[in-house]
Each structure stands twice: as structure tokens, then as C-alpha cells.
Amino acid sequence: MRALVTSAPGGWTNTRLTEVELVAGRAEEVLVQIAAVGLNPADHFQIEGRYPGGPKPPFIPGRDACGVVIQGDATGSWQPGERVVVLQSATTNLRQGTLCEQQWISAENLAGQPAGWTTVEAAAAPLVYQTAWKGLFDVGNLQPGQSVVITGASGGVGLAAVQLARGAGATVVALSRSEAKRDRLLAAGAHFVFSPTEEHLKEQIFAAIQSKGVSLVLENVGGPSLATSVHLLGIHGRISVVGLLAGLEGVVPIPALMFKRASIHGVLVTDDTPQKAQLAWKQIVEILDRAGFRPVIDQCFALESVADAFAKLNTEVFGKVVVEV
Numbered sequence: 001m002r003a004l005v006t007s008a009p010g011g012w013t014n015t016r017l018t019e020v021e022l023v024a025g026r027a028e029e030v031l032v033q034i035a036a037v038g039l040n041p042a043d044h045f046q047i048e049g050r051y052p053g054g055p056k057p058p059f060i061p062g063r064d065a066c067g068v069v070i071q072g073d074a075t076g077s078w079q080p081g082e083r084v085v086v087l088q089s090a091t092t093n094l095r096q097g098t099l100c101e102q103q104w105i106s107a108e109n110l111a112g113q114p115a116g117w118t119t120v121e122a123a124a125a126p127l128v129y130q131t132a133w134k135g136l137f138d139v140g141n142l143q144p145g146q147s148v149v150i151t152g153a154s155g156g157v158g159l160a161a162v163q164l165a166r167g168a169g170a171t172v173v174a175l176s177r178s179e180a181k182r183d184r185l186l187a188a189g190a191h192f193v194f195s196p197t198e199e200h201l202k203e204q205i206f207a208a209i210q211s212k213g214v215s216l217v218l219e220n221v222g223g224p225s226l227a228t229s230v231h232l233l234g235i236h237g238r239i240s241v242v243g244l245l246a247g248l249e250g251v252v253p254i255p256a257l258m259f260k261r262a263s264i265h266g267v268l269v270t271d272d273t274p275q276k277a278q279l280a281w282k283q284i285v286e287i288l289d290r291a292g293f294r295p296v297i298d299q300c301f302a303l304e305s306v307a308d309a310f311a312k313l314n315t316e317v318f319g320k321v322v323v324e325v
């Protein structure tokens with residue numbers, strides 16, 4: 001079968017689409033014909049060897065997927081012909097990824113393709129929505145009627161968070177550097193959109209939400225954004241740190257943190273057991289279906305053009321880049 005393989009350290013120099021033997025599956029695994037794969041920055045970091053605890057070469061990159069069961073597991077929990085998505089959990093196999101034609105995947109990490117969703121939408125969703133769900137509700141304890149600021153809101157995790165927070169009854173403030181994305185973020189579910197570089201950002205956000213601070217910041221950007229996020233919090237505000245696109249280190253203004261009695265938490269999507277990931281996914285699909293939201297797709301590429309798809313990740317994306325296998 002064809003697979004994208006990172007055969008040695010060195011990033012893209014040692015990563016190519018090639019013919020490989022499929023590694024035999026275990027009794028608890030299901031053979032899935034992969035139909036589409038949503039790309040994530042984590043895939044890129046793994047190929048470049050920059051992902052903490054990432055797989056050692058050789059490995060097949062790719063985490064998200066939607067496909068069709070070819071052969072079920074020993075317990076019969078999945079049957080041939082069923083359409084499935086791959087969820088992220090503590091038992092995700094990072095070496096045998098999804099950027100290939102077929103893969104054995106633990107039965108416990110599969111869920112049914114949500115009814116009415118396209119294959120591409122389903123492939124684009126799990127990692128970013130599971131991350132957003134964890135940052136907003138599990139770690140962030142966001143409640144209906146509370147307010148949330150989402151940094152990097154036009155990306156995969158950002159848009160997932162905008163939709164989930166809006167669907168759960170929160171007031172949603174989206175931050176994006178791009179003026180061109182403002183209307184699309186409002187259409188995607190944000191109540192307010194600001195540029196992170198806007199003058200008097202804090203005062204503008206507080207005026208918009210009619211409060212002296214937000215309940216939660218979902219921090220996708222990291223680096224210098226972290227200090228701003230602390231200043232945006234209200235009393236007992238929380239920050240869920242998800243990403244680090246603008247830098248690996250941030251400054252925390254200690255007086256603001258202290259006087260607001262605020263807290264900062266790290267979020268890791270693979271923290272959960274498969275059972276908890278299944279429960280989260282059920283809630284995610286329920287919120288989206290109830291609110292009439294679907295994963296936002298930026299662009300689809302064929303497997304032959306997988307390098308172009310990864311290049312697209314580093315451009316002005318709005319939503320998800322997906323590879324169709």
C-alpha cells in the first residue's frame with residue numbers, strides 16, 4: 001500500500017510517499033480503509049522531530065482520519081463496512097499513523113462517522129474538537145453564560161472552540177490577526193472579533209462583553225500572547241494553554257495573576273483514556289448537531305499532493321486542511 005513514511009530524522013528530506021508492507025494488526029485492532037485525513041501542526045512537528053515524546057523514525061505520520069472498516073477486531077465491536085473516525089487518546093499509536101491507504105487502529109479509539117457529516121468533515125474533526133472540548137469544558141470549566149476569549153481563532157482548534165463555546169451558550173470573543181477573516185469568524189459563531197494587536201484591546205473586549213474580565217482564555221498562540229491573556233481575565237479567570245505557535249515561552253504578569261486569583265492550566269489532547277475520549281466525542285457531536293455547526297474546511301488535497309497540503313498549513317488557513325486518500 002502507499003503511505004507517507006518518515007524513514008529517518010531530518011524532516012521532509014527523509015519523508016516521502018512510498019510503497020510499504022502494512023504492519024500486521026493485533027486482536028484488539030480494526031483494519032480501516034482510510035478515506036480522508038485532517039492535517040494538524042502536530043503531524044508537521046513529528047515529521048520534523050520537534051514533537052515532545054514523538055515517534056522515532058521510521059513512522060507513518062497522521063493522527064486524524066475517517067474511513068471504512070475492512071476487518072473488525074476479535075471482540076466484534078466493529079463490523080466490515082462501518083464508517084468510522086479515529087479519536088485521540090492516551091493509547092493513540094503515533095508510529096502507525098493515518099497518512100496511508102489502510103491502517104490497523106485500536107477498536108477503543110474508533111467512533112462512528114457522525115450522521116449527516118461528509119467524510120472530509122469527519123476526518124477534519126477529532127483532534128481539534130477534542131482539544132477544544134478539553135480546553136473549554138474539561139480543564140477550563142466553561143459554563144453557559146460565561147465569556148471566553150479564543151486566540152488563534154481562525155485555525156483548526158480555534159474554530160472548533162468558537163463553535164463549541166457558542167453551541168454551549170458562552171459569549172465568544174475571537175482573536176485573529178487577519179482583517180479578512182473577521183466576517184467569516186462572526187459567521188462561524190463568534191459574537192465579537194478583534195485583532196490581537198488592536199489598540200486598547202482589553203478595554204474594547206470588556207466593553208463588548210459588558211464585564212471587567214473574561215471567564216476563560218483558550219490560548220492557542222502562546223509566546224507573548226500569554227501575558228495579554230492574563231490581563232484579559234476577570235476574578236477567578238482561567239487560561240487553558242493549548243498551543244505555542246508564536247513562541248515556546250511566555251511572561252506571566254504575577255500581580256495580575258495574583259490579584260485576579262487566576263489560574264493557568266496546560267491542555268494535552270492525548271491525556272484522556274479512550275473511554276473519556278469517547279464521552280467527549282459524543283458531547284462534541286451533540287453540541288455541533290444541536291447548533292447546526294460543521295467542521296470548517298479550508299482546502300482538500302489528494303494523497304499524491306500531501307507535501308503541498310503540509311505547505312498549505314503554514315499559510316493563511318481558515319479551518320482545516322484535509323488529504324483525501
Ligand SMILES: NC(=O)c1ccc[n+]([C@@H]2O[C@H](COP(=O)([O-])OP(=O)(O)OC[C@H]3O[C@@H](n4cnc5c(N)ncnc54)[C@H](OP(=O)(O)O)[C@@H]3O)[C@@H](O)[C@H]2O)c1
Nearest residue numbers: 041131152154155156157176177243244245246267268269
Ligand atoms: N495541546 C494539545 O494537545 C494540542 C492539540 C492540538 C493543537 N495544539 C496546538 O495548538 C496550536 C493551534 O493548532 P491549530 O491546529 O489550530 O493550528 P492552525 O490551524 O495552524 O491555526 C492557528 C491559528 O493561529 C494563528 N497564528 C498562527 N501563527 C501565529 C503566530 N505566530 N502568532 C499569532 N497567531 C498565529 C493563525 O490565525 P490568524 O492568522 O487568524 O491570526 C492561525 O489560523 C498549535 O500550536 C498546535 O500545535 C495543541
